[in-house]
Amino acid sequence: MLRSLSRDLWSYRSIVLIxxxxxxxxxxxxxxxxxxAECAFVLLLMATYWVTEAIPLSMTALLPAILFPMFGIMSSSSVAKEYFKDFHLLLMxxxxxxxxxDKWGLQQRIALKLVTMVGVNxxxxxxxxxxxxxxxxxxVNNTSAVTMMMPMVDAVLQQILKDNTGGHAGQDSPNLQLDGTWIHFSFHS
Structure with missing residues (x-):
């Protein structure tokens, strides 16, 4: 009886925590x-939800935007100013x-074009x-530029690492090809 109750509670732990x-x-x-004390309530509630992930972290991060104005700790405009700074919107x-x-595979097309222009040196x-x-x-700021370039760098590195022709570093690889209108990496065996 006690085991089944604890098993049922464990399966509904998120709801119980919420x-x-x-x-x-x-x-x-x-x-x-x-x-x-009201601010401590919000802080401890957020900490509990954050550590246990009872609700998604993005929703947990927005709790002060809802609870601070509700408790009268801060006005909604003051809370919104903290959430919507220029840097945050730029990064988002x-x-x-x-x-x-990444979703549309543009990084692979750009990476292939880059590799075909400069080679794999x-x-x-x-x-x-x-x-x-x-x-x-x-x-854009430097962090954003690097964030945009990382999928392209990763695509180039993955394709160079997959190249198993036994070539030496610094040599161009003949295995990087253009195929019709869709640009992708293809390897010949």
Whole structure:
């Protein structure tokens, strides 16, 4: 009986944590009633959800945006200013751009074009990636430029590592090909 109850509770642990955590922490804002206690309630609730991952981390990170104005700790405009700084929006936009580049395979097409233009000579590859990052850095910050370039660098490295022709470093590989309208890496055996 006790085993089946504990097994059932374990299978519903997220729901139990979501419900019990605020109830167990409720004495802080109710009994003490100061702004510090209400802030501690939000902090401890966030810490519990963050460590246990009872709810997704992105939702946990947004709890202060909802609970601080509700408890009167901060106004919603003050909380929103902390969440929506220029750098955060820029970084979020670049991450969205990088994800879309990865989803549509654009990094492989760009990487292949880059490799066919400069070859697989490591010095030329590094120079081309550095030039691309420098060009992107004129419009976005350095972290964002590198974030955008990483899928392309990874695609080039993966294809060079897969090349099992026995060639030496610094030599161009004849196995990197263009195939019709879709640019991809193909290897001949």
């Amino acid at each position: 419900i019990l955590s605020p109830l167990l922490l409720l004495p802080l804002p109710v009994v003490i009633g100061t702004k510090e 936009g670049v991450i969205c751009l990088t994800t879309s580049i 490591p010095a030329w590859l590094i120079l081309s990636f550095m030039s691309s990052c420098a060009f992107l850095s004129m419009w």
